[in-house]
Structures are given as C-alpha cells and as structure tokens.
Amino acid sequence: NILLVNSTKSKIMYFKTTLAAPVHHTPVSILGRPIERVQSIKFLGVTLTETLSWDLHIKLVAQSLQRSVGALRHLSSRLPTCLRKSVYCAFIQSRILYAISVWGSAGRESKLLPIFRAQKKAVRIVFGLRRVRSLGVVGGAHAQTKSTFNANGLLSVHNLYSLMTIMEVNRDILRHPVLCVDTTA
DSSP: OOOOOOTTTOEEOOOOOTTOOOOOOOOOEETTEEOEEOSEEEETTEEEETTOOSHHHHHHHHHHHHHHHHHHHHHHTTSOHHHHHHHHIIIIIHHHHTTHHHHTTOSSGGGGHHHHHHHHHHHHHHTTOOOOOOTTOSSTHHHHHHHHHHHTTOOOHHHHHHHHHHHHHHHHHHHSOOOOOOOOO
C-alpha cells in the first residue's frame, strides 16, 4: 500500500497533561511545507484536544443540540407528537449517541449538564410541556421531565452512555468469549 500524505490538510497535535509545563516543539514539515500545530481537532466527528479533555467536544455537541432544539421549536406547532418524537430521535438523540461510549465518561456527571439541559428542552417541546418552576415542590421541572422520559421510552444522556457502554462490552464479550476455568478443583 502506498500512503500519500496531503501536507496542506495535515495538522499536528502534541498530547500533554493539563499540569505539564510548556515545551518547545520543533516545527514539522512535509516536503518543505510546514505542518500547522493545533490544540484541538475534529477526528471522525469527535473533537480531540491536546489534554484529551472532553470539555470542548461536549460544548460543541451542546451547541449543535441547541440549534436543533430551535428548529424543533419552530416545527412543533406544525407537527403531531409522533413526528416531533421522530425529529427528536433523528436530530437530538442521534447526535448525543454518536461515539458516546468514548466521551460520555467525561468525569463528573456535571460535565454533561449542558447536553442534558438541551435534551430536556427538546423533550418539553416534543411533548408540549411547560417548564415548571414551583417553589416548595420536590423535584419540580426535573420530576416532570423524568416521568416524561420514562413514559415515552427515552433515556437521558447519562443513561444513554451507560446503555451504549454495556452494549459494546457485551458485544466484545460475545465476539471474544473468555475461557471458563474451573476454580473448584
């Protein structure tokens, strides 16, 4: 196989820890053309940063979801609930699911909040719910969207991550079964 590298489209990124001291790197070139150094790059739809943090990817997914939520809000008065749910699955859930088993473990659960908030807005639009801001009521809007997720067979971003990870591990186990060893002997 002959590998051809397009130097005009190539980028270079040095991976480091967040606490690493700045290091000077020698410029890289291919056939005399300098290769641009970047701190983040989108690779197969997933944004990688030099510190391997998922914060930027999560921010970009949340922004993408916000645009889709706006479009869904615009369409909501013209579509019945079943079609709004289909639009949700096509434009919201599919974006959340893409490579979630890679970036969904971004650390603390709070890092996924921007995505979860956009997801809840979309669910409220799909099912025609108003945001509840009630004082003294345990749960308030959270309880309303949680019951709506459950009643309609939808999963939150956190649950989608868990499901997809379990499914991928299960698939790998079935593909490569582990030999059973009798430990009672």
